Amino acid sequence: MALIRLPGLIDAHVHLREPGYEHKEDYHSGTAAALAGGVTVMLDMPNTQPPTATPALFYEKVALARAKALCDIGIFVGATTTALDAYLPVAGAACGLKIYVSDTFGSLRIEELSLLHRFFRGWAEQGASLGYRSAANPHGIGPIAVHAEELMLPVCLALSHLYAVPLHVVHVTRRSEIELIRRAKEQGYPVTCEVTPHHLFLTTEDAARLGSLGDMRPRLAAPDDVAAMWEHLAAFDIFATDHAPHTLAEKGIGVSAAVANPPPGVPGVETMLPLLVTAVHAGRLTVDDIIERCVTGPQRVYGIPPQPDTFIEVDVDARYPLRNAAMHTKVGWTPFADQAVFGRVERVVLRGQTAFADGKIVAAPATGRVLFQEINQL
């Protein structure tokens, strides 16, 4: 047994579903899944019901997270077509602004240039007065994070460049997209990007086998696109799961009547680390690659401070099959079910207190904190 100690991981892209979809996940179940996966910080997306688009809705989420979370949470605000600019007063208390410009779960998709232009310009004005958050400027604002596929990617790259706004491209999946982002980085654009484990380890060939359990946005990509993620690994700042739980019934599994449009999205926070450790065993990654993209990369991109006295212990040689029944997420399944993996989280210590040990959650309720709340409210 080889036990290694790592910093607590950061999952910079999750959907904890509260408020509005608590039957899929909530701040307690989602953070329990995080601890089981060695994750001690999660950044939570705004496509809840209602979407996190106003200061009141943002602080409602802060209160929910504070009451229930077992690990630390950063909360995104989201751009909508209705509450335009309403989030700007809490820009400094959010981990960033999320804009959906491509097909996704929920109703937050933005397709008009006039709106996109407005969102980038408004965020840039906040950035000009507060600066962007970093270790040197903890009171700044975070980046704009975009779900931007295909031709929406160069649109967002151009707006970010024109307004000098840091842009983080979530879940990249195509060869053309990562090649373009790499080119933009080489040209000095303020852009960073992430890739999910499911887009690193599954392809269109798995999509047929998995059916609705392999359906997410962006969809699983062709083998050549997946190969491009690995070829351009150095261009990725973050591994993040896009943990997006839906129930098996919603996915049309175990129900008698066919489900017309199963919602896209798959859970992932508690399977990321074993999948990555398995890739280390296969010689495709190093442990340093994991630390860089699950800890230091997200800290840099979002200006997340290190958590004191926080670490995880991982038995990197433990080999076992991932099982739906072992999942802590409320929905109780994983697209990687029955796959043999290496790497078991043995213990998680958060701020000096054991939060997870021997397969069990031991964190006291509400031990998680919400990030960036000491920040100025404009």
Ligand SMILES: [Zn+2]
């Ligand atoms: Zn997402």
